[in-house]
Amino acid sequence: MADTRDEPLVLGIETSCDETGVGVVRGTTLLADAVASSVDEHARFGGVVPEVASRAHLEAMVPTIQRALKDAGVSAKDLDGIAVTAGPGLAGALLVGVSAAKAYAYALGKPLYGVNHLASHICVDQLEHGALPEPTMALLVSGGHSSLLLSTDITSDVRPLGATIDDAAGEAFDKIARVLNLGFPGGPVIDRYAREGDPAAIAFPRGLTGPRDAAYDFSFSGLKTSVARWIEAKRAAGEDVPVRDVAASFQEAVVDVLTRKAVRACKDEGVDHLMIGGGVAANTRLRALAQERCEKAGIRLRVPRPKLCTDNGAMVAALGAEMVARNRAASDLGLSADSSLPVTEPHVPGAHGAHAHDHDHVHEVSKDNLYS
Amino acid sequence: MLLLALDTATPAVTVALHDGTSVIAASSQVDARRHGELLLPAVDRVLADAGLRLDAVTAVVAGVGPGPYTGLRVGLMTADTFGLALGVPVHGVCTLDGLAYASGIEGGPFVVATDARRKEVYWARYEDPRTRVSGPAVDRPADIAEQVAGLPAVGAGAALYPDTFPDTRGPEHVTAAALASLAAEKLAAGEELLEPRPLYLRRPDAQVPKNYKVVTPQ
Ligand SMILES: [Zn+2]
Numbered sequence: 001m002a003d004t005r006d007e008p009l010v011l012g013i014e015t016s017c018d019e020t021g022v023g024v025v026r027g028t029t030l031l032a033d034a035v036a037s038s039v040d041e042h043a044r045f046g047g048v049v050p051e052v053a054s055r056a057h058l059e060a061m062v063p064t065i066q067r068a069l070k071d072a073g074v075s076a077k078d079l080d081g082i083a084v085t086a087g088p089g090l091a092g093a094l095l096v097g098v099s100a101a102k103a104y105a106y107a108l109g110k111p112l113y114g115v116n117h118l119a120s121h122i123c124v125d126q127l128e129h130g131a132l133p134e135p136t137m138a139l140l141v142s143g144g145h146s147s148l149l150l151s152t153d154i155t156s157d158v159r160p161l162g163a164t165i166d167d168a169a170g171e172a173f174d175k176i177a178r179v180l181n182l183g184f185p186g187g188p189v190i191d192r193y194a195r196e197g198d199p200a201a202i203a204f205p206r207g208l209t210g211p212r213d214a215a216y217d218f219s220f221s222g223l224k225t226s227v228a229r230w231i232e233a234k235r236a237a238g239e240d241v242p243v244r245d246v247a248a249s250f251q252e253a254v255v256d257v258l259t260r261k262a263v264r265a266c267k268d269e270g271v272d273h274l275m276i277g278g279g280v281a282a283n284t285r286l287r288a289l290a291q292e293r294c295e296k297a298g299i300r301l302r303v304p305r306p307k308l309c310t311d312n313g314a315m316v317a318a319l320g321a322e323m324v325a326r327n328r329a330a331s332d333l334g335l336s337a338d339s340s341l342p343v344t345e346p347h348v349p350g351a352h353g354a355h356a357h358d359h360d361h362v363h364e365v366s367k368d369n370l371y372s
Numbered sequence: 373m374l375l376l377a378l379d380t381a382t383p384a385v386t387v388a389l390h391d392g393t394s395v396i397a398a399s400s401q402v403d404a405r406r407h408g409e410l411l412l413p414a415v416d417r418v419l420a421d422a423g424l425r426l427d428a429v430t431a432v433v434a435g436v437g438p439g440p441y442t443g444l445r446v447g448l449m450t451a452d453t454f455g456l457a458l459g460v461p462v463h464g465v466c467t468l469d470g471l472a473y474a475s476g477i478e479g480g481p482f483v484v485a486t487d488a489r490r491k492e493v494y495w496a497r498y499e500d501p502r503t504r505v506s507g508p509a510v511d512r513p514a515d516i517a518e519q520v521a522g523l524p525a526v527g528a529g530a531a532l533y534p535d536t537f538p539d540t541r542g543p544e545h546v547t548a549a550a551l552a553s554l555a556a557e558k559l560a561a562g563e564e565l566l567e568p569r570p571l572y573l574r575r576p577d578a579q580v581p582k583n584y585k586v587v588t589p590q
Binding site for chain 2: 055100102333
């Protein structure tokens with residue numbers, strides 16, 4: 001095995017939604033992945049309450065950083081950089097992580113890297129399967145987005161090929177779980193029920209799959225309405241709702257479209273492997289169907305283990321380490337959280353071009369007038 | 373002793389250094405929407421003005437509000453993290469206490485009020501600049517008019533509602549310099565300071581906004 005001691009040691013902080021994640025990586029090696037979740041506090045509201053998430057981040061941050069360093073067996077002074085999700089995500093939640101990362105980087109005298117949450121979801125696969133092939137096709141599916149992305153260099157070039165035009169895939173899972181009275185979050189529980197159901201029992205619609213529809217865009221709003229109507233009609237007729245068959249048929253409609261479009265994008269672009277990330281990538285049927293279709297098409301599938309697919313700090317650290325390795329410019333201390341940071345910006349370099357390996361980073365900020 | 377004080381609970385982003393005797397450097401900017409961007413560069417500038425480095429700091433003092441949550445958390449998260457990285461204690465001081473201290477009103481009771489938005493104020497009642505006797509609380513000005521009648525009032529929240537607070541005094545915004553001086557005085561007297569935890573005074577709005585899109589699912 002290669003000597004990894006020279007690879008960058010980076011701590012990553014993630015607070016874009018309801019998970020307070022702090023990870024530590026060395027190059028492409030995962031050393032720690034500490035996560036504190038406030039999901040239980042959101043459950044009774046049927047969705048993430050931004051203010052509840054932000055409050056939880058503030059309380060969890062310092063203990064989670066301490067746990068990550070302890071798990072990794074490293075000392076903060078040995079870090080080569082601090083990475084943090086700068087966006088996209090919930091504005092107030094992001095701001096807690098960005099504030100912590102800036103203070104930590106400044107106090108330790110380390111460079112700061114504000115990175116993109118979506119690019120981090122892709123980069124995390126390096127911790128599982130080694131360096132990302134270039135280019136990489138990525139299908140990111142979560143509660144906030146469903147996107148097909150093509151990246152030739154995860155630190156500098158991420159191109160959106162398609163995205164959801166209405167609901168995200170994960171959102172559809174939550175909504176159908178609510179209609180079926182299965183609680184929140186919906187992903188894992190639908191997955192569980194679907195395993196005992198018949199995916200072909202009910203023919204739910206496949207959104208945006210007509211010949212004139214955008215090849216790589218997604219739509220789950222019509223599916224969601226169709227499933228809800230079907231359930232309501234059963235209830236109105238006084239019949240039992242076959243929860244397992246509904247769950248399986250709904251899930252099949254979602255993963256059929258996701259995998260069909262992802263495989264098509266790979267073929268069209270001549271990319272011979274596919275990466276799937278985001279919380280919905282934990283879905284067992286999505287993983288199975290993607291595997292089946294990729295094999296048939298001669299495409300290599302890369303899906304990280306479920307814990308690395310959901311939001312975590314390790315993915316942020318993974319992208320931060322890549323930024324350091326490729327000498328990307330560090331962010332400056334005026335870095336702000338950007339709730340709608342475009343996917344085309346993998347990181348947020350400082351306005352003053354502070355260099356990744358500039359050990360006078362702290363000094364440089366003092367010299368420049370940041371208040372003009 | 374070197375105290376680093378900061379407060380982001382009001383529209384002011386304010387930072388000060390106190391050496392145990394006096395304030396040696398300070399910065400205050402008023403910009404309610406950019407706490408996150410302004411705070412760290414302000415810390416950096418204050419240290420540079422004093423010719424010191426962050427690792428010279430022996431304790432951090434943070435305003436714990438009450439204040440609008442998003443901005444309030446910037447200061448507290450920054451203070452918490454400095455405490456972790458430097459291995460120094462982090463103390464909390466009620467932001468309204470800082471305003472009371474800076475008011476210098478020695479002759480009798482007065483109130484401090486800051487803007488809580490939603491047509492409410494965060495407020496507290498003081499016997500003198502160092503002694504809070506009630507609050508902090510969050511209320512509609514009209515609902516507390518009787519309780520504050522005839523009392524001088526300090527802070528931007530008072531200035532917003534002249535019907536309730538006809539006798540408004542300065543300062544308008546809290547300064548970290550005042551927080552630092554108050555904290556130094558209390559520490560010297562052996563008094564306990566607060567835990568550096570936020571005073572929200574309101575429950576979170578427990579509604580999932582319509583059309584709200586989470587970034588990640590569970
Ligand atoms: Zn995510």
